[in-house]
Amino acid sequence: MAMAIPAHAETTLTVHYPMPGFFKDVMDTISKKFMEENPDIKIQFANPSATYEEGIQTIMRQAGTAEMPDVTFIGLNRLRMLNERDIPIDLTPLVAKEGDMASKGFSENILKLAQVKGKQVGLAFTTSNPIMYYNADLVRAAGGNPDVPPKTWDEVIALGGKIKALGDGNEGIDFRWQGDDWMFSALLFGAGGTMLNEDETKVTFNGPEGQKAVEVLDRMVKEGGLPVLTKQAGEQAFVAGKIGFAFQTTGALRNTIKNVGTKFDLRTAHIPLIDPVNGKLPTGGNAVVILTKDAEKQAAAWKFAKFAAGPYGASVVVPGTGYVPNNELAAASPDYLGTFYKENPLFRAGLEQMPLMKPWYAFPGSNGVKVTQTIVENLSRVVEQSATPQEALDDAAADVEDLLPRS
Amino acid sequence: MAEVALPFSAIETAGRREAQMAWLLASPAILLMLLFIVLPTIAVIVLGFTDFELGYGSFRFVGLENYAELISDRTFRRSLWNTTVYTAIVTPVSIVLGLGIALLIESEPRGRDFFRTVYFLPVASLLVAMATVWQYLFHPSIGPLNTFLALFGIPGPNWLGASSTVVYGLSIIGIWQSVGFNMVLFLAGLTAIPHRALLGGRGRRCQIFHRPLPPRNLADARTDHAFRHHDQRHQLGQGIRDRQDADRGWTEQGIGNAAVHNLSGRLRLPPGRLRIRDDRRVSRHPRRPDGPPVSLPRPAGALHMTQALTPGRIFRVTLLSLGALMFLAPYIFMISTAGKDQSEIFSASLSLIPQHSAYVANFTKALMRVSMPNLLLNGVIVCGLILVLQVAVAVPCAYAMAKLKFGAARIMMALVMLGLLVPIHATALPLYVAFDNLSLLNSYTALVAPFSISVFGIFLFLQFFRAMPDDLIHAARLDGMSEAGIVARVIVPNAWPAVTAFAIFSVVAHWNDLFWPLIVVTNQSYATPPLGLLFFRAAEAGDDYGALMAATLIITLPLVIAFLLAQKRFVEGITMTGLKG
Numbered sequence: 001m002a003m004a005i006p007a008h009a010e011t012t013l014t015v016h017y018p019m020p021g022f023f024k025d026v027m028d029t030i031s032k033k034f035m036e037e038n039p040d041i042k043i044q045f046a047n048p049s050a051t052y053e054e055g056i057q058t059i060m061r062q063a064g065t066a067e068m069p070d071v072t073f074i075g076l077n078r079l080r081m082l083n084e085r086d087i088p089i090d091l092t093p094l095v096a097k098e099g100d101m102a103s104k105g106f107s108e109n110i111l112k113l114a115q116v117k118g119k120q121v122g123l124a125f126t127t128s129n130p131i132m133y134y135n136a137d138l139v140r141a142a143g144g145n146p147d148v149p150p151k152t153w154d155e156v157i158a159l160g161g162k163i164k165a166l167g168d169g170n171e172g173i174d175f176r177w178q179g180d181d182w183m184f185s186a187l188l189f190g191a192g193g194t195m196l197n198e199d200e201t202k203v204t205f206n207g208p209e210g211q212k213a214v215e216v217l218d219r220m221v222k223e224g225g226l227p228v229l230t231k232q233a234g235e236q237a238f239v240a241g242k243i244g245f246a247f248q249t250t251g252a253l254r255n256t257i258k259n260v261g262t263k264f265d266l267r268t269a270h271i272p273l274i275d276p277v278n279g280k281l282p283t284g285g286n287a288v289v290i291l292t293k294d295a296e297k298q299a300a301a302w303k304f305a306k307f308a309a310g311p312y313g314a315s316v317v318v319p320g321t322g323y324v325p326n327n328e329l330a331a332a333s334p335d336y337l338g339t340f341y342k343e344n345p346l347f348r349a350g351l352e353q354m355p356l357m358k359p360w361y362a363f364p365g366s367n368g369v370k371v372t373q374t375i376v377e378n379l380s381r382v383v384e385q386s387a388t389p390q391e392a393l394d395d396a397a398a399d400v401e402d403l404l405p406r407s
Numbered sequence: 408m409a410e411v412a413l414p415f416s417a418i419e420t421a422g423r424r425e426a427q428m429a430w431l432l433a434s435p436a437i438l439l440m441l442l443f444i445v446l447p448t449i450a451v452i453v454l455g456f457t458d459f460e461l462g463y464g465s466f467r468f469v470g471l472e473n474y475a476e477l478i479s480d481r482t483f484r485r486s487l488w489n490t491t492v493y494t495a496i497v498t499p500v501s502i503v504l505g506l507g508i509a510l511l512i513e514s515e516p517r518g519r520d521f522f523r524t525v526y527f528l529p530v531a532s533l534l535v536a537m538a539t540v541w542q543y544l545f546h547p548s549i550g551p552l553n554t555f556l557a558l559f560g561i562p563g564p565n566w567l568g569a570s571s572t573v574v575y576g577l578s579i580i581g582i583w584q585s586v587g588f589n590m591v592l593f594l595a596g597l598t599a600i601p602h603r604a605l606l607g608g609r610g611r612r613c614q615i616f617h618r619p620l621p622p623r624n625l626a627d628a629r630t631d632h633a634f635r636h637h638d639q640r641h642q643l644g645q646g647i648r649d650r651q652d653a654d655r656g657w658t659e660q661g662i663g664n665a666a667v668h669n670l671s672g673r674l675r676l677p678p679g680r681l682r683i684r685d686d687r688r689v690s691r692h693p694r695r696p697d698g699p700p701v702s703l704p705r706p707a708g709a710l711h712m713t714q715a716l717t718p719g720r721i722f723r724v725t726l727l728s729l730g731a732l733m734f735l736a737p738y739i740f741m742i743s744t745a746g747k748d749q750s751e752i753f754s755a756s757l758s759l760i761p762q763h764s765a766y767v768a769n770f771t772k773a774l775m776r777v778s779m780p781n782l783l784l785n786g787v788i789v790c791g792l793i794l795v796l797q798v799a800v801a802v803p804c805a806y807a808m809a810k811l812k813f814g815a816a817r818i819m820m821a822l823v824m825l826g827l828l829v830p831i832h833a834t835a836l837p838l839y840v841a842f843d844n845l846s847l848l849n850s851y852t853a854l855v856a857p858f859s860i861s862v863f864g865i866f867l868f869l870q871f872f873r874a875m876p877d878d879l880i881h882a883a884r885l886d887g888m889s890e891a892g893i894v895a896r897v898i899v900p901n902a903w904p905a906v907t908a909f910a911i912f913s914v915v916a917h918w919n920d921l922f923w924p925l926i927v928v929t930n931q932s933y934a935t936p937p938l939g940l941l942f943f944r945a946a947e948a949g950d951d952y953g954a955l956m957a958a959t960l961i962i963t964l965p966l967v968i969a970f971l972l973a974q975k976r977f978v979e980g981i982t983m984t985g986l987k988g
Contacts, residue, residue: 016929020945046929047938050945058929061461065843067929169548169557228568233546240549240753261750366460377482384570 011300012042016069018055020048041300070292080362083116088289091120105329114287122287123309126323128251130186131349136265138244149269157224163244164225172225174234176248181372185282187213191274195361206397214389250350253322268349283357324350365405374399428890429813436804439860447834497581505589525731527587531966536959540737745956773958782939796859805868826862853927871905
């Protein structure tokens with residue numbers, strides 16, 4: 001990389017990001033292009049964190065220390081926790097100074113994704129929603145029509161059961177309930193429910209919508225052929241061609257395509273909603289957040305944030321992963337992604353579900369990670385059939401209420 | 408002490424000088440123990456009564472609230488139970504298996520090096536790397552283990568997925584990783600079974616159960632080897648007298664006079680001479696005090712020895728080989744997967760040979776994506792620094808505690824015991840905060856300093872020095888050596904076997920350590936091998952398992968090679984320290 005002698009000293013930004021499994025190549029490409037266009041700024045990467053949870057825990061631990069990176073990427077549902085400790089800098093004045101963010105593709109909706117109570121905490125970098133992956137060969141073998149994918153959960157469960165009945169180690173469904181509460185909220189929001197009430201003092205996810213949600217999960221186990229698998233085991237079995245349906249983020253699409261290879265006919269479709277009229281879907285993904293308090297570094301970091309979250313960044317992230325474009329310019333313009341979607345039908349499912357996306361819920365207080373883990377643990381009891389759905393849900397609600405901040 | 412009547416003040420002065428020397432030798436250890444064990448433990452206990460949270464400045468005293476919360480937490484109780492079950496399974500089974508394998512290996516004269524290495528391999532491998540392989544092996548539907556069981560019509564359980572079986576799956580991995588260590592310890596013990604047990608004509612079983620366990624039989628074994636060079640009958644008698652001389656672990660050989668004259672000679676004796684040789688090649692004809700030479704069956708750790716192909720022998724070899732195959736299974740799969748390309752890896756059929764060899768591609772990717780040389784270099788620097796510091800601090804301290812009289816000896820012993828009980832995990836938080844306040848994170852200092860004091864090392868050397876005859880030291884003093892001289896020219900050279908054994912414990916532990924580097928290092932240029940592999944694993948998580956396996960192979964290799972080269976010395980070293988059985 002040829003460098004002209006910089007007019008002023010080079011600024012080095014330390015950047016931290018999660019999930020290198022999805023993002024390492026993406027980050028490398030984006031940072032390389034950014035450094036080409038901005039020779040006076042150097043990007044170096046701190047050790048990435050394996051998941052969003054580890055990422056936020058690392059940042060919380062490093063906040064205020066010399067170890068704190070200048071820029072980080074935080075899961076959208078953890079922005080609130082970060083903000084409560086006053087760790088990220090407020091981007092609102094920077095956005096205001098920019099003037100016309102919309103012309104760069106940052107519409108109001110997109111800016112909202114990374115706002116906490118009106119404060120612009122970050123810029124949405126990647127967004128995703130849950131989709132349905134399925135193995136067309138297994139569906140056909142079970143008597144279904146892969147070109148007309150199931151539209152309701154009942155249909156999915158029925159087909160899943162038939163696929164399991166094929167025997168030979170085949171299972172019906174792999175539902176990504178492990179790790180965090182995201183897929184649970186896919187069922188919950190899909191039924192029109194919410195996690196907490198309006199003023200965030202009481203748990204509402206064990207209301208009627210939540211009950212419907214866990215019942216779907218329970219039926220998946222009982223009738224739909226959902227085995228108890230760890231996250232990796234589930235992914236591996238699906239790409240090996242032994243599972244009929246997989247429900248997880250559209251962000252995993254590129255990896256899934258690579259791992260499946262030519263073993264079977266992979267298809268994607270919209271995820272069913274318990275309430276097709278009012279149901280919504282959670283928005284996964286992360287936002288770029290600026291942590292450094294140094295003015296010069298902040299200026300450099302703002303440039304990088306806009307670049308990464310802008311149309312170029314989106315054009316790298318989308319084909320490289322399966323995340324949906326968070327930048328409207330990128331989605332429409334042929335310079336960026338216009339032709340991509342025409343040529344890659346598998347990626348369309350996530351794109352088409354974008355109007356249904358609502359923010360990934362962030363629990364108040366400092367126990368955010370513990371709350372989501374509690375939900376997951378109780379879901380595991382449903383999957384293992386060691387508790388009835390109602391029991392598990394009520395236990396989760398009770399545990400989570402204890403973890404909410406006391407008013 | 409010399410049998411001369413000295414004026415009281417002279418004795419007192421000598422005593423005080425000894426105590427001063429002891430303090431001097433022990434002070435680095437005492438300081439480090441206070442700094443890295445005592446203070447953090449106190450800090451942790453105190454913090455347990457507050458609502459301290461990382462990132463928040465202030466905290467207040469909350470009494471027993473934290474403990475109440477802990478006890479009522481379902482997850483904590485569950486994890487406590489799981490740990491108990493896991494330990495209850497892994498510890499006894501790996502000890503019994505370790506003994507069994509050691510016996511089998513000792514009884515089979517051929518292929519010892521091979522079997523020893525194979526069974527020790529898991530101990531030397533990075534667990535963080537092998538975890539990925541095991542997770543694949545245990546996959547309920549496409550994993551090799553269940554596929555293999557399915558051949559016999561056995562439906563394999565959901566090893567790591569179902570909560571009813573996960574503790575057993577983990578136990579299997581735990582046993583796999585610990586058996587090798589126990590095996591080596593037992594091997595050392597079996598090698599040193601005194602030949603007088605043989606002379607008594609005891610059967611093998613008796614030999615196991617009547618093994619005299621303390622380090623004293625060191626004397627016997629080494630006495631026996633010394634036979635090669637001296638008149639055997641005389642030495643046999645001498646040996647018996649030695650044995651009767653209660654607390655000496657070393658051959659005295661008329662040390663009173665000999666010491667003064669032989670001391671320098673002895674010191675120049677390279678440690679190799681004093682070590683137990685693998686005695687298969689020694690033809691041994693000890694004599695009974697009054698009879699013709701007894702032709703003993705060829706020794707092999709005093710156990711079974713003939714070369715004939717008896718059914719018993721076939722059975723033993725088969726067992727050993729099957730076991731070796733099971734222990735090698737993860738590595739076989741690792742090598743197999745490292746050669747496959749992405750879409751071939753997860754498939755329903757079990758195939759070891761890759762369809763299209765992707766070895767070059769995967770290894771290239773592994774080498775390029777992770778800075779292997781940097782990781783390995785960091786590993787060597789960190790483990791090397793830790794080892795050097797640990798030995799430099801522990802040896803003088805252990806000598807002081809074992810041989811010199813000073814007031815703090817009891818307290819030191821208590822501190823050592825405390826240190827053995829408190830792992831780095833317990834004291835991590837205050838240490839992290841302290842390093843952060845000193846801006847020492849992301850540095851070799853942070854990686855090395857907390858481990859520079861090894862109470863296990865002090866304990867090990869303490870046992871070793873206790874077994875050393877006092878007369879060696881007294882003779883040296885008589886010879887006119889200063890205390891410092893004694894440490895440098897008598898203690899250290901003779902401690903060499905113990906240092907070797909300790910070195911392997913230390914290097915294996917710290918090469919594999921993930922916990923502490925994960926906390927103090929975020930800058931990739933300071934990443935140690937496990938940390939580098941963790942990053943690589945996360946990076947390749949959904950992506951390229953083949954490259955991940957290739958990287959795992961590369962990182963596991965150095966320690967394995969080191970063990971291959973050092974294994975003989977390791978076993979001998981363990982024997983020397985009396986850390987057997």
